[in-house]
Amino acid sequence: MRRSSTIILSLAATFSVSCTQPPATSSPRPQWAVAIHGGAGVLDPAKYGDRAPDYADGLRRALNVAVTSLKSGEASINVVEQVVATLEDDPLFNAGRGAVLNWDGEVEMDASIMSGGDHSCGAVAGVRTVKNPIRLARLVMDRSRHVLFAGAGAEAFADQMAMPRMEPSYFHTQRRHESWLRYREKHESPDQHGTVGCVALDRQGRLAAATSTGGLTGKQPGRVGDTPIIGAGTWADDETCAVSCTGTGEEFIRHGVAQRISDLMANRGASLNEAARHVIENILRPGDGGIIAVDRSGAIAMVYSTGGMFRGAATSDGRFEVAIWDEPENPRQAP
């Protein structure tokens, strides 16, 4: 890990400056803040241009759910669950309805959720029939003494919890079927790492994160990526930040990305943006993916090393924007 060691030295130099100076901004922290993502990837504007308004609408709908809840004082752990469930229900995104198909042409969905106060968390991997995997992850957190259930055991837990279940036809979309056929016939991968996620700071200063995915088109059955791995795809700690990741899951696991961003804040005095940029730009490889994060002060980071990332952010200060590429698309105020 020569690369890592060099980078830590340069970080140390950067942080020694930022640690000895007061923060550049002295604006009061927003009462609440939220960020969402709907996956990252090459996202060639020539190919996605026509569909950009649809994606922007989907992101805005989810962001509005967050804004309404956070305004009313809802706990961040409930907000991230609700927002991710909204994105799962939207067939545009690779989670819940519209999840991609594995090699056998079936959905296998992963999700996780974490509360920053006491690190309580829940996750599921490889579920096939649960309408909203993020809600099952929440029940693992609240109603079991465990953190992670996988495969048939996760389905059995869903039975115990009487979770809403759906037939395969509910999850399958024509677009995912075509992607699956192209992968099976030509090993042609879609240019998108599909995942959805939400991070939020509520009025009480509580942080939470949630992530959900259908994984990779044509993946081998049983493959589990970073989404249900606490510390890799999802992390929340009220002392630092809440993080949700999207990208080449294996790389996010190898480098413990979500927890690593939090650790750089806790142990190096890095700002959220410094920590997130360091991990995405220096620890991961170009094209590996992106993250959204919010810290205890309400600062938001949305960093990616791909062509684009479906994303959105809102705060009590009136910020409300969604974006796919480098510039916010059609920024508009919250209604």
Next chain:
Amino acid sequence: MRRSSTIILSLAATFSVSCTQPPATSSPRPQWAVAIHGGAGVLDPAKYGDRAPDYADGLRRALNVAVTSLKSGEASINVVEQVVATLEDDPLFNAGRGAVLNWDGEVEMDASIMSGGDHSCGAVAGVRTVKNPIRLARLVMDRSRHVLFAGAGAEAFADQMAMPRMEPSYFHTQRRHESWLRYREKHESPDQHGTVGCVALDRQGRLAAATSTGGLTGKQPGRVGDTPIIGAGTWADDETCAVSCTGTGEEFIRHGVAQRISDLMANRGASLNEAARHVIENILRPGDGGIIAVDRSGAIAMVYSTGGMFRGAATSDGRFEVAIWDEPENPRQAP
């Protein structure tokens, strides 16, 4: 997380001293170093006293495998795999043969392995027929583009790899069957968190870690603990240390224990022992479990907050010891 914040302040004070002083010892680093564990728990000496010599023999056998390999210049990643496979084959320990039974009376085994040089890693969760889950985890690392396979998908990957498979009768032991009956009938849990693990530094300065388990007696099928979670139960980074954990898996996931120890070394300048003690004694709760770790200098930490931990350590400097409680049991030189 008030507790965490207080502790980080006290760590900062401690580390500011250790960072500005040269290391207390100037002895050259050993050419190689290895530590193993066979689980932690209450381990009441009154109950385990009679069986202590058997456990000590099992630990010594595994440690001898490590010593022979490391002496001959074997790569640490091969050593940790071989040692964990040896412990899996020993019915005394809760991994491979002798794994505990889940609620349905079946084995469901988890394992992971990680190399500190490039963070390459592999893991499996919920395998039922594979003789040596750690060898399957190694193949996930070497022969797939993925990191983790769970459940039926892990078994399918084992088919592709033509892994040796065993009938249920191979894994089941009379002792585990009795524990399972006691759990089913009286909800009486065994007083041991069974897991096996190995961490090693080889002559080339490469670190590696491996962990394997049958999980919890009477667990709900599909429950996955920290053992196959990179960052929680297993971590290795050549710049810091290699770690293998044993204990209440959910707590090790919530606090990202293995990666956290490495991060405290990288970002706080903590010694291996300081970092390990901090996480076991201050982040986790008393009784949660323990860790073994080796750092790039060959220092070894074996820290637990339970009544005992089956463990052993050896170095090129002639150290060769196994222990269960606070004092090494029958320390003796390597043959």
